[in-house]
Amino acid sequence: MSERIRVAVLGAAGRMGSTVVRAVQEAPDLELVATLDAGDDVGALADSGVQVAVDFTVPSATEANVLALVDAGIHAVVGTTGWTDESLGRVRSRLEARPGAGVLIAPNFALGAVLAMTFASRAARYFDSVEVIELHHPDKVDAPSGTARHTAAGIAAARAAAGVGPSPDATTSALDGARGADVDGVRVHSVRLRGLVAHEEILLGNPGEMLTLRHDSFDRVSFMPGVLLGIREVGARPGLTVGLEHFLDLG
Numbered sequence: 001m002s003e004r005i006r007v008a009v010l011g012a013a014g015r016m017g018s019t020v021v022r023a024v025q026e027a028p029d030l031e032l033v034a035t036l037d038a039g040d041d042v043g044a045l046a047d048s049g050v051q052v053a054v055d056f057t058v059p060s061a062t063e064a065n066v067l068a069l070v071d072a073g074i075h076a077v078v079g080t081t082g083w084t085d086e087s088l089g090r091v092r093s094r095l096e097a098r099p100g101a102g103v104l105i106a107p108n109f110a111l112g113a114v115l116a117m118t119f120a121s122r123a124a125r126y127f128d129s130v131e132v133i134e135l136h137h138p139d140k141v142d143a144p145s146g147t148a149r150h151t152a153a154g155i156a157a158a159r160a161a162a163g164v165g166p167s168p169d170a171t172t173s174a175l176d177g178a179r180g181a182d183v184d185g186v187r188v189h190s191v192r193l194r195g196l197v198a199h200e201e202i203l204l205g206n207p208g209e210m211l212t213l214r215h216d217s218f219d220r221v222s223f224m225p226g227v228l229l230g231i232r233e234v235g236a237r238p239g240l241t242v243g244l245e246h247f248l249d250l251g
């Protein structure tokens, strides 16, 4: 067998990080060499021989982690949400000094969620109306979810490219928040409910019909095949990639 990929996990004590630790330990081609959580120094990984680091931390920490990993010449697979065009731009700039380094930032590693987002952007041009509902556990700190933002951005881009206008909406009077958040012109509604893990519905409406695309993650193991794919592939894809769909052959 060829040499195992040496992996570090950041946020290893968290819900996702601890699940990633188990998945890496169980993968015969991967070797878990470091686990970090809040207070640990990412820069210390520079001389550890770590080849790929996985980040499932918090939106306020992930950019600094990724910049430190790039500086250390370590490829990064990032699931943490909260990225903006500006923070992504800073990662791109930092990568210019490290042309061989790969960074994958994916708002959702569940294959079904990636497919739902892809189908939604393909369908969006054929419907008058589209809205997104995301539903999560109440311990989540950010809203809307990174997945819903990515979904809405993809839908908006597809509709703009096809010359489709905004969804019709006659609302002239509403309580704050009643119509959800506006993400690139697409309404996104966030539910937080004990018992849930991670769920999303994309509603597409036309006169007399509705198409509903729904994805449910019932368990965090649903994200692991995508995370493992990212770990195995990121070293061969230098630069910044946003979205796991770019690592899949979706035609």
Ligand SMILES: NC(=O)C1=CN([C@@H]2O[C@H](COP(=O)(O)OP(=O)(O)OC[C@H]3O[C@@H](n4cnc5c(N)ncnc54)[C@H](O)[C@@H]3O)[C@@H](O)[C@H]2O)C=CC1
Residues within 6 Å of the ligand: 010, 011, 012, 013, 014, 015, 016, 017, 036, 037, 038, 039, 040, 056, 057, 058, 059, 061, 065, 078, 079, 080, 081, 082, 106, 107, 108, 109, 110, 146, 223
């Ligand atoms: N892309 C995807 O498929 C998924 C993404 N997520 C995202 O992953 C992130 C983490 O989610 P959870 O695991 O549920 O959160 P969590 O709160 O259970 O875990 C976060 C962990 O990061 C640690 N941490 C905080 N600051 C840190 C730092 N500077 N360095 C290292 N560790 C630090 C915390 O102590 C905690 O153990 C969130 O942004 C969430 O939205 C969650 C599920 C799937």
Ligand SMILES: O=C(O)C1=N[C@H](C(=O)O)C[C@H](O)C1
Residues within 6 Å of the ligand: 081, 107, 108, 136, 140, 141, 144, 145, 146, 147, 148, 197, 198, 199
């Ligand atoms: O916090 C979570 O749990 C999740 N976060 C990601 C997001 O914000 O989209 C991915 C998934 O929805 C679970």
